[in-house]
Amino acid sequence: EPEVTQTPSHQVTQMGQEVILRCVPISNHLYFYWYRQILGQKVEFLVSFYNNEISEKSEIFDDQFSVERPDGSNFTLKIRSTKLEDSAMYFCASSPEDYGYTFGSGTRLTVV
Amino acid sequence: AQSVTQLGSHVSVSEGALVLLRCNYSSSVPPYLFWYVQYPNQGLQLLLKYTSAATLVKGINGFEAEFKKSETSFHLTKPSAHMSDAAEYFCAVKVGGADGLTFGKGTHLIIQP
Numbered sequence: 662e663p664e665v666t667q668t669p670s671h672q673v674t675q676m677g678q679e680v681i682l683r684c685v686p687i688s689n690h691l692y693f694y695w696y697r698q699i700l701g702q703k704v705e706f707l708v709s710f711y712n713n714e715i716s717e718k719s720e721i722f723d724d725q726f727s728v729e730r731p732d733g734s735n736f737t738l739k740i741r742s743t744k745l746e747d748s749a750m751y752f753c754a755s756s757p758e759d760y761g762y763t764f765g766s767g768t769r770l771t772v773v
Numbered sequence: 774a775q776s777v778t779q780l781g782s783h784v785s786v787s788e789g790a791l792v793l794l795r796c797n798y799s800s801s802v803p804p805y806l807f808w809y810v811q812y813p814n815q816g817l818q819l820l821l822k823y824t825s826a827a828t829l830v831k832g833i834n835g836f837e838a839e840f841k842k843s844e845t846s847f848h849l850t851k852p853s854a855h856m857s858d859a860a861e862y863f864c865a866v867k868v869g870g871a872d873g874l875t876f877g878k879g880t881h882l883i884i885q886p
Contacts, residue, residue, distance in 0.1 A: 667816075694873065704817070704863060706873030717872035752816060762874065764809070766816035 663687040665765035667753050673771045674743050682738045682768045684753030690763075692756040693736045695728065697721070697749040698767075704752065710736065743772045775800040775866045779877035787885045792836075792851040794880045796864030799845065806847040807865040807874065808838055817863065823847060834858070859884045 666685040674680045686693050695707040708718040710728055727739045736755075740747055753765045780795040798804055808820040821832025828840040838849045847864060861881050865874040 692872070696874075703878045704865075704874075704876040706875065709872035711872075719873065754817075761822075762807075762819065764817040764819075 663763070665753055665755050665763050667751075667765035667768050669768060670766065671769045671771070673773060676745060676772055677742050680740050680743055680770065682740075682751050682753075682770070684736045684738070684755075684765055685734055686736055686753065686755030687757075687763055688734070690755035690757050692716075692758070693728075693730065694754040694756070694762070695738045696752045696754065696764075698752065699746075699749045707738075740770075743770075745772050748772045775804060775868045775875050777864050777866050777875055777877035779862075779864050779880050781880055782878065783881045783883060785883040785885060786854045788856055789853050792849070792854045792858065792882065794849040794862050794864075794882065796838075796847045796849065796877060797845050798847060798864075798866045800866060800868050802868055805867040806838075806840060807867070808832065808836070808847075808849050809863045809865060809876075810834075811861040811863065811879075813860075820849070820862075854882075854884050856884050856886065858882060 693710040698704045750767045776799040806823040809817040864877040
């Protein structure tokens with residue numbers, strides 16, 4: 662069964678550093694998403710991406726965050742200057758239409 | 774705006790007993806509803822989804838859920854719990870026109886031998 666692949670599975674970064682989280686969505690999917698889950702809390706929507714542009718973003722997704730689909734297969738989330746509170750599990754998801762989500766296994770980001 | 778409430782952060786059942794995980798939603802328009810399962814240190818796996826077809830939805834691993842508009846509920850059930858069902862379960866709602874899913878806080882299902 663097709664999978665959404667996320668790398669790395671765990672990333673440790675120093676506060677203030679830039680970090681890029683990578684995702685390879687399912688190849689025929691059109692919609693791409695990032696979610697995050699702070700430890701012990703619920704999963705929160707960050708951003709959706711369709712037709713090479715952001716289609717919706719939450720209030721969490723401020724100017725420190727950006728997304729990109731650089732080469733037609735990867736989908737990346739960049740955090741420009743990480744803060745301690747950015748420590749979380751970040752999930753990528755993709756969908757062939759607007760409600761058939763498949764999630765990746767996540768990247769655990771630890772900001773120290 | 775839509776919201777999801779999962780009653781009970783922890784639910785404990787005996788192996789072989791009925792599993793019932795509760796989810797109520799709030800939405801001003803007909804929603805799409807989802808249940809996801811998360812095993813320790815893993816991602817979110819879709820159990821089942823309601824997208825305005827049949828109100829009783831069957832999913833993987835013997836789970837099912839019934840959409841009840843009058844009660845704004847989408848409770849998850851399984852007739853007989855198995856040890857392997859121990860995990861975190863999330864209910865989520867999506868309203869057409871909004872891209873993102875809104876998740877509940879999750880219910881940790883514990884299976885007693």
